[in-house]
Amino acid sequence: MEIQRLIRLIGLIGDEAGDTPFTAPERETARRALIDRGAEAVPPLLAVLWDDHGPLEWFEAAWLLRRIGAPALGPLTAALAAAPSHVALVRARWAFAGLDVPAAAFGPALRHPHPRVRETTAWALQRRGAKALCLVPALLPLLDDPDHGVRVSAGGALRTMSPGVVGPLRRARRTPGSSARLRRGALAALAAVGGPAALDERDIAAVRRLIAVRARDEVPEPIRVCAPWFALRTADQDAVLAAFGLSAPEPVTMRLGASAWQHDAHAARPGHGACSRVYVSPALDGWTLVFGSPFQDAHRADGGISGPVIRRRCAELSRRFGEAHWYGMRCAGEWAAWCFGERGAIVRHYDAADPERASGPPHPWEPPGPLPHEADFPQGSFDGIDASDAEAFLASYEEVRRETGIPGPYPATDVAARASVSPAALGPRTRVTGRAVLALTACGRAHGHPPGALRI
Structure with a gap:
């Protein structure tokens, strides 16, 4: 009864007679008392963890279990294996991952017969990083676990333990x-x-052999576009590398090059992860595409995508290659931009985010009708539509768009398909000449390739 009373007190339910709620200092005293009860408090808190109508919010119960620590480890391990629903599993995972115990205490759970427990334990170790190095011998076998989720979590945990994990991983490769x-x-x-x-x-040589084998008969695949890129009308890759100041080109598959670009474009880590290397495609239907941040403009406060910078770069490149295009696009497609340079002059630059500073008249390669920034729905078009109902709102949006003739989203890849080559439309019919390469920028020469596993 005392533990149940403490739980009700923490939940501000009031005392047993239903009097006024307890004060904040009383609640904090109750928390400390419940944590001090240790193993005795665990079963009631686990019951609350799965009860949406209990006297306490589930996350408060989970927090208390975390603070109780070691006495809650075994019961939470069993709860992970027996969770009756996905919601229950998520709550148990959250409590388990933050248990106030040394990393070594999780060792037995890595050998648990239930894959859900092994996966969650490896996931919990990701937040501990190098503090969990003592468990590397137990994590390495999980890279061969029959369960895919366990293998992914084990790999994720090992990746957070650098650099101390490099030696064990190399030995695992050679065992x-x-x-x-x-x-x-x-x-x-x-x-x-x-x-x-x-x-x-040995591993570098093995990777290069695999790349060479797969590149031999590789068929181009569409690329999910999520950042700006250049397109140059040339098949002279050496000239492209020189024009961008790139060095140490490493032959790769087109799939690996695209994977590196997408990985680097989304790099959240500090430093030079997004500007150290560039993917230069083979000639695709006579155009060479350059993906990444090849210029020092990447270190500008505006990210190097300001209008004057883009126009200057395209003009310089077109003077060398006859035609040079730059395209801008984000993953969600809410931004579109393009710049066309011909024989040293900019014939058109349009940026939907800054349309007032467009350069040159509309180009025949652009979409017919209004440009993206010109789409303007009549006032009251969506009156009476619940914006929180995504399905209903989307249906209304499409209906109004058709009735008013307002164009839908027109991504830069559609303009590229008309003007040069669209990365999103690559396929078996794309004519390929030469090899794809990853090359280093000035930042890459100073800092090397960023870490990250890529698709080959």
Whole structure:
């Protein structure tokens, strides 16, 4: 009864007679008392964790279980295996991952027979990073776990432990009898921890052989566009590398090049992860595409995408290659921009985010009708529509758009398809000449390739 009373007190339910709620200092005293009860308080708190109508919010119960620590470890492990619903599992995972225990205490759970427990335990270790290095011997076998989710979580945990995990991962790659799946997982973790610098000579040679084999008969695939890129009317890759000041070109598959660009474009880490390398495509229907941040403009406060910078770059490149295009686009497609340079002059620059500073008249390659920034719905078009009902709002949007003739989203890839080559439309019919490469920028020459596992 005392524990139940403490739980009600923490939940501001009031005392047993239903009098006024308890004060904040009384609640905090009750929290400390409940935590001090240790193992005795765990079962009632677990019951609250799964009860949406209990005297306490689930996250308060989870927080208390975290603070109780070691006495809650075993019961929460069992709760993960027995969770009756996805909601219950999420709550148990949150409590389990933040338990106030040393990393080594999670070791037995990594060997639990239920894959849900093994996966959650590996996931919990990701937030502990190098503090969990003592569990590397228990994590490495999970790279060969029969459950995909366990393998992913184990790899994620190992990647947070750099640089101390490099040696064990290399040894796992060389241990006689290791499965191919474990060796692949260890290789991916090494790449994520330190990039090519973390691989030894044998692994680098193996990766290059695999790239060479897969590149031989590679069919172009559409690229999910999420950042600006250049298109140059040339098949002279060496000239393109020189024009952008790139060096140390490493032959890759087109898939790997696109994977590197997407990885780097979304890099959230500080430093030079987004500006160290560039993917230069082979000639695609006579155009070479350059993906990434090849210029020092990437370090400007405006990100190097201001109008004058783009126009200057396109003019310089078109003077060398005859035609040079730049396209801008975000993942969600809410921004579109393009710049066309011909023989040293800018014939058109349009940016939907800054249309007042457009340069040159509308180009025949642009969409017919209003440009993206010109779409203007009549006043009252959506009166009576519940904006929180996404499905109903989208249906109304499409209906109004058709009735008024307002064009739909017109991404830069559609303009590129008319003007040069669209990365989003690459496929078996695309004519390919030469090889794809990853090349280093000035930042890359100073800092090397950013870490990260890429698709080959």
